[in-house]
Amino acid sequence: EDKVVQSPLSLVVHEGDTVTLNCSYEVTNFRSLLWYKQEKKAPTFLFMLTSSGIEKKSGRLSSILDKKELFSILNITATQTGDSAVYLCAVGRGGTASKLTFGTGTRLQVTL
Amino acid sequence: GAVVSQHPSWVICKSGTSVKIECRSLDFQATTMFWYRQFPKQSLMLMATSNEGSKATYEQGVEKDKFLINHASLTLSTLTVTSAHPEDSSFYICSARVGDSSYNEQFFGPGTRLTVL
Numbered sequence: 541e542d543k544v545v546q547s548p549l550s551l552v553v554h555e556g557d558t559v560t561l562n563c564s565y566e567v568t569n570f571r572s573l574l575w576y577k578q579e580k581k582a583p584t585f586l587f588m589l590t591s592s593g594i595e596k597k598s599g600r601l602s603s604i605l606d607k608k609e610l611f612s613i614l615n616i617t618a619t620q621t622g623d624s625a626v627y628l629c630a631v632g633r634g635g636t637a638s639k640l641t642f643g644t645g646t647r648l649q650v651t652l
Numbered sequence: 653g654a655v656v657s658q659h660p661s662w663v664i665c666k667s668g669t670s671v672k673i674e675c676r677s678l679d680f681q682a683t684t685m686f687w688y689r690q691f692p693k694q695s696l697m698l699m700a701t702s703n704e705g706s707k708a709t710y711e712q713g714v715e716k717d718k719f720l721i722n723h724a725s726l727t728l729s730t731l732t733v734t735s736a737h738p739e740d741s742s743f744y745i746c747s748a749r750v751g752d753s754s755y756n757e758q759f760f761g762p763g764t765r766l767t768v769l
Binding site: 572574576581582583584585588628630638639640641642643644645 | 658684686694695696697698701745747749757758759760761762763
């Protein structure tokens with residue numbers, strides 16, 4: 541059975557701090573790992589990673605995948621209160637189904 | 653691009669009634685759409701994969717006769733919760749896969765919050 545584990549489950553930081561969110565996985569026929577941000581509604585897409593060692597960056601957010609050790613990290617630098625959300629990691633299999641298996645998420649709260 | 657809409661945003665209904673939720677891809681064609689359910693403070697659980705022009709594929713433990721899925725066109729999939737009961741109250745989210753992307757990228761609709769009294 542596919543498994544995606546995120547850590548920590550929840551954290552609170554002060555504005556300006558840097559955070560690292562972790563995602564480890566066990567999946568048959570791995571194809572891609574995706575990060576999403578979920579505020580009050582549905583998840584919004586952040587990154588898709590398919591290759592090891594190549595960092596993807598968007599503003600203050602960055603992410604990297606390690607396919608040998610089966611994990612990914614999401615970094616957020618200079619956090620702002622608007623970064624408060626649940627961050628979801630999902631892993632996709634190869635094949636026509638293209639289903640995603642989601643982790644339970646990391647709830648990030650950024651305080652002033 | 654890659655915008656997905658859902659309707660309604662939230663719905664309250666009486667126990668025993670049926671509720672239909674629509675999922676539309678607004679600026680692209682989606683041969684495959686997915687339906688998820690999310691309970692409070694939990695992650696997304698895939699319910700079924702909806703394929704245009706064919707029967708949906710349901711995940712283990714999801715009742716096909718209770719959650720009817722119809723994907724009649726390349727831009728519309730519907731989920732009907734039949735004879736809804738309070739335990740069906742949840743946040744239902746659809747997503748659509750862009751084209752023939754083999755890398756699993758999915759874009760999500762804004763979700764529908766269902767409350768069954």
